[in-house]
Each structure stands twice: as structure tokens, then as C-alpha cells.
Amino acid sequence: MKKRVAITGVGLISGLGTSSAFFHRQLCGDMDDPGEIPKDVLQEHQAAPTGVLRFFKPESYLKGKHLRPLDRTGQLLASAAQIALRNSGWTAERLARHDVGLVLGTMFGSMHTISEFDRRSLIDGPACASPLNFANTVINSAAAQTAIWHNLRGMNSTTATGATSGLVAIGYAADLIECGRQATVLVGGADEFCFEAFCAFERAALLSGENDEAGCFVPFDQRRTGMKLAEAAAVLVMEEWDSAAQRGAYVLGEVRGHANGYNPKWKQSGYGACGIIRAMRGAMRESRSSPSDIDYITASANGSVVGDRNEGLAIKTVFDGCCDRVQISAIKSNIGETLGAAGVLQAIDLLEAMKSGTISGIAGLGQVDPELSSLNLCRDSAFVDVQTGMINSVGFDGHACSVIISRSATQSNHT
Amino acid sequence: MTDPTRVAVTGLGLVTSIGQGRQKVWEALLLGCCGFSPVRSFDTRGYSVHIGAEISDFCADQHVLELQPSTIGRTSQLAIAAARMAVQDGCLDLLRVDRDRIGVCVGTTSGEPGSIERFDDQCVRGIMNAVGGEFLNGYPCHVIPLHVARELDLGGEAMTIPTACAAGNYAIAHACDLLRNGRADYMLAGGADSFSRITYTGFARLGAIAPEFCQPFDRNRKGMIPGEGAAILLLESTARAVARGASIYCEVAGYGFSCDAHHMTAAHPQGEGAARSMRLAMEDSGLQPSDVDYISAHGTGTLTNDRLETIAVKKAFGSHAYSVPISSVKSMLGHTMGAASAIEAAVCALAITHGWIPPTMHWRDRDGECDLDYVANSARKHAVKVAMNNAYAFGGNNSSLIMTARATSGC
Numbered sequence: 001m002k003k004r005v006a007i008t009g010v011g012l013i014s015g016l017g018t019s020s021a022f023f024h025r026q027l028c029g030d031m032d033d034p035g036e037i038p039k040d041v042l043q044e045h046q047a048a049p050t051g052v053l054r055f056f057k058p059e060s061y062l063k064g065k066h067l068r069p070l071d072r073t074g075q076l077l078a079s080a081a082q083i084a085l086r087n088s089g090w091t092a093e094r095l096a097r098h099d100v101g102l103v104l105g106t107m108f109g110s111m112h113t114i115s116e117f118d119r120r121s122l123i124d125g126p127a128c129a130s131p132l133n134f135a136n137t138v139i140n141s142a143a144a145q146t147a148i149w150h151n152l153r154g155m156n157s158t159t160a161t162g163a164t165s166g167l168v169a170i171g172y173a174a175d176l177i178e179c180g181r182q183a184t185v186l187v188g189g190a191d192e193f194c195f196e197a198f199c200a201f202e203r204a205a206l207l208s209g210e211n212d213e214a215g216c217f218v219p220f221d222q223r224r225t226g227m228k229l230a231e232a233a234a235v236l237v238m239e240e241w242d243s244a245a246q247r248g249a250y251v252l253g254e255v256r257g258h259a260n261g262y263n264p265k266w267k268q269s270g271y272g273a274c275g276i277i278r279a280m281r282g283a284m285r286e287s288r289s290s291p292s293d294i295d296y297i298t299a300s301a302n303g304s305v306v307g308d309r310n311e312g313l314a315i316k317t318v319f320d321g322c323c324d325r326v327q328i329s330a331i332k333s334n335i336g337e338t339l340g341a342a343g344v345l346q347a348i349d350l351l352e353a354m355k356s357g358t359i360s361g362i363a364g365l366g367q368v369d370p371e372l373s374s375l376n377l378c379r380d381s382a383f384v385d386v387q388t389g390m391i392n393s394v395g396f397d398g399h400a401c402s403v404i405i406s407r408s409a410t411q412s413n414h415t
Numbered sequence: 416m417t418d419p420t421r422v423a424v425t426g427l428g429l430v431t432s433i434g435q436g437r438q439k440v441w442e443a444l445l446l447g448c449c450g451f452s453p454v455r456s457f458d459t460r461g462y463s464v465h466i467g468a469e470i471s472d473f474c475a476d477q478h479v480l481e482l483q484p485s486t487i488g489r490t491s492q493l494a495i496a497a498a499r500m501a502v503q504d505g506c507l508d509l510l511r512v513d514r515d516r517i518g519v520c521v522g523t524t525s526g527e528p529g530s531i532e533r534f535d536d537q538c539v540r541g542i543m544n545a546v547g548g549e550f551l552n553g554y555p556c557h558v559i560p561l562h563v564a565r566e567l568d569l570g571g572e573a574m575t576i577p578t579a580c581a582a583g584n585y586a587i588a589h590a591c592d593l594l595r596n597g598r599a600d601y602m603l604a605g606g607a608d609s610f611s612r613i614t615y616t617g618f619a620r621l622g623a624i625a626p627e628f629c630q631p632f633d634r635n636r637k638g639m640i641p642g643e644g645a646a647i648l649l650l651e652s653t654a655r656a657v658a659r660g661a662s663i664y665c666e667v668a669g670y671g672f673s674c675d676a677h678h679m680t681a682a683h684p685q686g687e688g689a690a691r692s693m694r695l696a697m698e699d700s701g702l703q704p705s706d707v708d709y710i711s712a713h714g715t716g717t718l719t720n721d722r723l724e725t726i727a728v729k730k731a732f733g734s735h736a737y738s739v740p741i742s743s744v745k746s747m748l749g750h751t752m753g754a755a756s757a758i759e760a761a762v763c764a765l766a767i768t769h770g771w772i773p774p775t776m777h778w779r780d781r782d783g784e785c786d787l788d789y790v791a792n793s794a795r796k797h798a799v800k801v802a803m804n805n806a807y808a809f810g811g812n813n814s815s816l817i818m819t820a821r822a823t824s825g826c
Binding site: 014028068069099101102104106107109111114116117118121122123125126127129130133134135136137139140141143144147148150151152153154155156157158159160161162165168173175177178195199200201203204206259260261262263264265274275278380395398399411 | 424461462497515519523524525526531532534535536538539540543546548550551553555556557558564565568569570571572573574575576577578579585589592595596598608612613614616617618619620621672673674677678679688735808809810811812815
């Protein structure tokens with residue numbers, strides 16, 4: 001019999017702060033809310049043309065050891081993990097007694113370290129390439145460094161499925177818990193903003209060109225021209241239900257089902273939504289939900305001309321008949337496209353929506369793409385009782401993932 | 416009554432520096448053939464070492480039939496070749512199955528290193544205008560299974576698990592879990608890595624590359640030989656394999672993974688994590704140390720790895736450590752990084768099928784700290800019902816996979 005999967009803690013390092021409640025209030029437009037990051041710093045970040053987290057200081061979260069062995073992706077992930085562990089009540093003493101696992105979803109891993117190591121060798125000769133940096137040239141180095149930092153001795157894995165990696169990691173970890181292989185797993189998503197990744201997206205013409213007058217990275221908006229690249233890390237603590245209950249953990253939500261879909265014909269006309277539809281239906285089948293059970297969808301949409309359209313059409317198909325009921329929002333006009341971190345950040349948005357009874361609106365949404373006008377897209381934050389929500393993640397290359405999370409019974413007692 | 420948790424290996428695809436295809440590779444391994452030669456893919460004049468295990472006779476056009484070979488990286492090409500071989504070897508008619516239920520899971524260390532190395536060359540030469548959209552489509556490691564899926568028109572799970580030098584074991588284990596919980600009907604799972612300047616430079620800087628050849632567990636071992644390759648296993652439930660009349664090489668009985676959480680490049684000094692992964696794998700498989708007939712070692716040929724792996728085997732196996740044969744095919748293929756443990760899983764499947772254990776080549780002098788039975792220098796006829804495949808990686812990732820001869824009861 002499958003074990004139930006509880007989410008008992010969250011942590012994030014993002015352009016909208018480092019606490020989940022603050023993050024969600026920012027998404028809901030509550031800009032006057034005092035947070036741990038000064039308002040002017042956040043505003044400066046949001047106005048900046050790139051999604052680099054200039055205010056991120058890893059030493060604020062990671063204390064007592066040298067930070068030099070960790071590259072930026074490692075620092076982002078280890079910091080988010082620190083916040084999540086504290087949020088969930090996992091102390092160093094408890095970690096020493098249990099083999100806690102870690103699954104990271106990332107698109108590029110340590111791309112900048114890899115490239116820089118190679119360029120140094122090319123310019124100054126192989127004898128000048130740093131062995132210390134070489135350790136971080138493996139794509140899973142952030143997961144490994146985070147395990148070292150926090151003494152996580154359970155299964156340590158990294159998933160890479162492009163921009164869907166973080167959400168896929170949630171499903172991967174849920175399976176490990178459901179079948180009894182791990183009692184507790186930290187699930188993270190992380191990607192840094194680096195010159196190499198920016199160059200890759202820019203040359204593929206996937207960025208919005210937000211500095212141009214016509215540039216627009218608002219999800220589902222008719223004016224959209226592409227996405228805004230940003231960096232972030234986000235971590236969930238996921239535990240087997242009974243062991244979470246046994247230690248008296250506060251359950252934020254329950255992972256009810258997940259599914260991935262890949263569509264090898266995604267480039268062909270008329271096929272773009274197929275993989276996304278398969279992922280959404282698969283997740284509902286696994287969670288024994290019907291479209292009418294889903295109160296809220298946090299969409300993957302990031303301003304991509306093709307991707308948003310495909311996702312919107314997929315939602316229309318799957319929710320045919322109740323499109324007007326299910327509320328849909330998307331966080332990436334606020335936070336940017338954070339690649340591996342995106343799906344986990346969306347999960348945090350959903351958990352906070354369940355807790356607070358407020359869903360965020362799509363910042364800046366103007367005229368909706370006419371093809372998607374029947375979708376119930378949230379322009380502004382709204383009070384909604386979210387019992388069950390769906391998270392979508394859609395890649396740039398035909399991959400899709402959906403996860404369904406429900407509010408837990410214990411949460412109802414707490415709120 | 417059919418046990419739905421049993422997973423069978425029904426097809427093998429191998430691309431290595433000593434041959435391509437299951438039969439050729441197996442025969443070469445039993446003969447002790449080595450794939451080492453001077454590095455050809457880049458200039459090693461600034462290096463203190465010059466030997467690698469590259470595949471010299473790989474012709475992508477013969478394997479990549481649907482996609483344009485020139486538009487995808489070498490790792491994807493190797494993976495596609497191995498996947499096609501596995502499908503053919505497993506007699507799976509793709510036209511007669513639901514291809515949306517066939518997934519691809521590939522382990523890798525470097526993904527498509529050629530793509531970022533080309534980007535770096537362009538940066539250094541100041542010709543950034545030459546970088547185009549192909550960089551995004553060609554570099555991120557997740558494109559490897561996507562390319563396999565597009566080539567074979569498969570719509571199931573398509574995931575890369577980039578857990579460095581243990582990645583093949585992780586990919587196979589994940590594929591088994593997907594089959595067990597009904598997420599797929601068939602999985603093409605394994606590992607792939609192409610020869611990488613970055614990887615070669617790094618291991619050279621660590622002083623971990625041997626100057627001539629790889630001699631795991633020998634007293635005078637000098638390191639590894641970096642290589643390239645791919646192995647893909649066709650996996651399906653044993654019940655499905657029996658129902659369609661497929662030949663079964665072996666079953667994947669269980670796995671165990673752990674993390675040292677100790678150091679990025681140095682394994683735990685007492686081999687604790689490695690021993691734990693072996694114990695977990697045996698527990699998962701319902702087996703005892705005395706049940707294991709063969710250990711395919713990680714056996715890179717570096718001073719520390721081989722010593723610590725020996726310590727870990729002794730911890731996990733107790734006195735049986737001295738009676739179970741252990742060998743490292745890296746002595747012939749070099750270290751093929753993310754592909755290594757997938758190739759070695761295929762070797763375990765073939766050892767079970769044929770009752771032969773491939774040798775650890777170039778073993779000359781006994782090391783007092785490596786005092787187990789390493790099947791030195793010549794293949795050994797030995798009945799193998801249970802094989803353990805060990806693989807370790809940067810970051811202290813430890814993995815053990817257990818493969819068993821197909822049980823006669825149940826299906």
C-alpha cells in the first residue's frame with residue numbers, strides 16, 4: 001500500500017524574499033507588507049533588467065563553515081534548504097539520527113562553473129584550472145554540496161528535464177516516500193542566473209526583450225513576447241505522513257498525485273498541447289480527482305508566445321465544461337522564469353494560497369490572448385478557499401509535468 | 416500469481432571503445448581487450464597525460480536515422496545508438512506497442528560537453544556572434560533522453576539523472592521504480608557520456624589520470640583513464656516479458672543508495688556510505704552477502720577509490736568478502752563517467768546469462784590493502800545467479816544495484 005506524502009516545511013531564496021508568507025503576500029500585491037528584505041532593495045531588484053539576486057548573502061544563512069567550496073547554485077540551494085529545515089523543525093541533532101534524502105531539480109546545474117573552468121584552462125593553460133572548481137563541474141554539485149552542508153546521508157539525486165525539473169523532482173521524491181525508500185526527502189529546485197544561460201536563451205530568441213518598449217513577459221497576455229530569465233532556489237521538506245505526524249510536524253499540504261508527459265511531436269502543428277494534457281490528466285487520475293475537484297491552477301506560463309498558448313489550450317481541453325470555475329494564476333510576471341526552481345516556487349505559492357485563503361493575480365495582465373479568453377485567469381488577488389490545487393510545469397521542448405496538492409486535515413484545524 | 420514488482424532486463428545496447436553491440440563488447444571484455452589510445456578529440460600538449468578511451472569507429476549516420484546527426488551532440492548520438500541496439504536486442508516491435516508508455520531515463524556526468532566547449536572556444540576567440548540557438552537546444556543535459564525519444568517517437572517519461580559517475584545506476588533504479596508503480600510499460604534506461612575536455616582537464620589537475628593504462632586494485636595503480644560510451648537496457652515487468660515471449664537476461668532485484676555527506680571529491684575514509692548502499696541493496700532484494708556471486712566494482716584504478724571500495728566490501732560482506740569474485744571492466748574501457756555503471760550493469764546481466772566473469776586487467780602486484788579476489792587478468796567461468804553493481808560519484812553518492820538470474824517461480 002502506498003504511503004501518504006506530507007509537506008512539512010518550505011524554504012526559498014527568490015526575488016520576492018525568503019519567507020513563504022512574505023513571498024505570497026508580495027505575489028498578492030501587498031507591497032507595503034514589511035519583510036526581511038528592505039522594500040527599496042526589492043523594488044530595485046524587480047526593476048532591474050536581469051533576475052540576478054543582488055541582495056543574496058549566503059553567509060546570512062550558512063554559518064560556521066567556509067563557503068568557498070560552494071558555487072552560486074550550491075549556495076542558493078543550501079541556503080533555501082537551511083530555511084526549509086528550520087521551517088519544518090528539523091534540527092542538526094535530528095538530522096544526525098536519520099538518513100534524510102535530497103532530490104534536486106535543475107536545468108543547468110553548475111553551468112557557469114563548468115564554462116569558467118574550461119575557459120580558464122583555454123586561456124591560461126590546463127595547469128591553471130582549479131581542482132576546487134572542478135569538483136563543482138558535475139551537474140549535481142549543488143545537491144552534493146547541500147548534503148555535505150546539512151549532513152543529509154540518504155539518497156541524493158538530481159533530476160534534469162529542463163524547465164520542468166523542479167516539479168519533476170517533487171514527483172520523483174513523492175514516489176521514493178510512497179514506496180517506503182525514504183521517510184524524509186528535501187526536494188529542491190535551483191538555477192543560477194549566469195551569462196552562459198542568458199546567452200543560450202537570448203540566442204534562441206526566447207527572452208521577452210523586456211528592456212524594449214514592446215517587450216512583455218506577462219503570462220497569457222496578448223502582447224507577450226517571451227520570458228524574463230531569473231534565478232532562485234526553493235526547497236520543500238517532504239515526509240512520510242505517519243512519521244511526520246509522530247514527530248508532531250505541522251503539515252502544510254499533501255502530495256496527491258503527479259505525472260509527466262513528453263510529446264516527441266511537440267513542434268508539429270496541432271500537437272503542442274498533447275504532452276501537457278497527458279501530464280494534467282495523469283496527475284488527476286493518480287489523485288483520483290476530477291476537474292471539478294481542482295480549485296486553483298498555478299500555471300507554468302512565463303510570457304512565452306508558444307508555451308503559454310499550448311498550456312492554455314491544454315487547460316481548456318482538460319477542464320472542458322468547468323473552465324469558468326477553476327481559478328488560474330501564474331507567478332512569472334513577478335518572479336521571472338527561474339527554470340529548475342520554478343515548479344517548487346509555484347508549489348510554495350499554492351501552499352500559501354491554501355493557508356491564507358488568498359490567491360495571487362497575474363501581475364500586469366492586460367488583454368488576454370483571444371484564444372484563451374475562456375480561461376478564468378486571475379487579474380488580481382482574490383479570496384478563494386483552495387482545498388486542492390494543480391501545479392503545471394511546461395518546458396521549452398515538449399516536456400510537461402503536473403502535480404496535485406491538497407490541503408491537509410491538520411491544516412484545517414490550525415487555520 | 417505474478418509478482419508485479421519484478422523487473423526484467425530484456426535488451427542490451429552497448430557502445431564502447433572496445434566495440435559496439437552486446438556480442439562484440441562481451442567477447443572483447445572476456446578477451447581482455449583495451450580501448451586506450453592517445454587522445455584525438457583535443458590537443459593534449461599542455462597536459463602531463465595523453466591517453467584516453469575514445470570510440471574511434473563510431474558512425475552516427477548508421478544509428479541516428481530520423482534526426483539529423485549533425486544537429487545533436489555526440490552524447491545523444493551514442494545514447495541513440497545504444498537505445499536502438501537495446502530495442503533490437505530485446506525484439507521489441509515499436510509499431511505494435513503504445514509508445515506513450517515507453518520512457519527513457521539516461522544518467523550522465525557531463526551531458527553534452529562538446530556543446531559548451533564549443534561555446535567556450537567561441538568566447539575565448541571573441542566570436543560570440545557565432546553562438547546561435549543551437550546552444551540551448553544542444554547543451555542542457557536533459558536533451559539526451561529527449562533526442563532518444565524523438566528519434567524513436569516515444570512519449571513516456573524522458574528524464575536525465577546527472578548524478579555524475581554513479582548516474583547509470585540511478586537511471587536504471589528510477590526506471591525500475593517507474594515500471595513497478597505502473598508509470599510505464601517499457602523503459603530504456605542507462606547512461607551516456609562523450610569524451611570531454613573539461614572532464615579530462617579536471618581529472619588531470621587532480622592527478623587522477625594514469626599515464627598508460629588502468630590497473631585497478633594493483634599495488635602500483637596510477638589512476639583512471641577517462642573514456643566515453645553508452646549503455647541502454649530495455650526494462651519491462653517480468654510478467655510482460657514472459658507474456659510476449661522475450662528472452663530475459665536477468666532481473667533487477669533491488670538497489671541501495673546513500674550519500675557520504677562528507678566531501679565533494681573524497682570518499683568517506685572508512686567507506687561507511689558505500690557499505691551502507693551495499694547493505695541497503697541486499698536488504699531491498701531480500702538477499703544475504705553469501706547469496707552474491709559477483710561484484711562489478713566501481714574500481715577506477717585510483718589509489719584511494721580502490722582501497723576504500725575494498726574496505727566497504729569487507730564491511731558489507733564480512734568474511735564472504737574474501738570469497739566473492741570482484742572485477743573492474745574500467746581496466747579495459749576506462750572510466751566512461753555517467754555511462755560506466757550502466758555498462759557495468761549490462762556486464763552483470765551478461766555474466767549472469769553466460770556464467771563468465773570478465774577480468775580486471777593489468778593487475779600485477781598485490782596491494783596489502785586490496786587483498787580480495789579481483790579476477791586478475793583473465794576471464795573466469797563462474798556461475799553467477801546474483802550480481803552486485805557498485806558505483807560511486809563526486810559528492811559522496813554511493814549506489815549499489817543487484818541483478819539476479821530470473822527466478823523460476825512466480826511467472
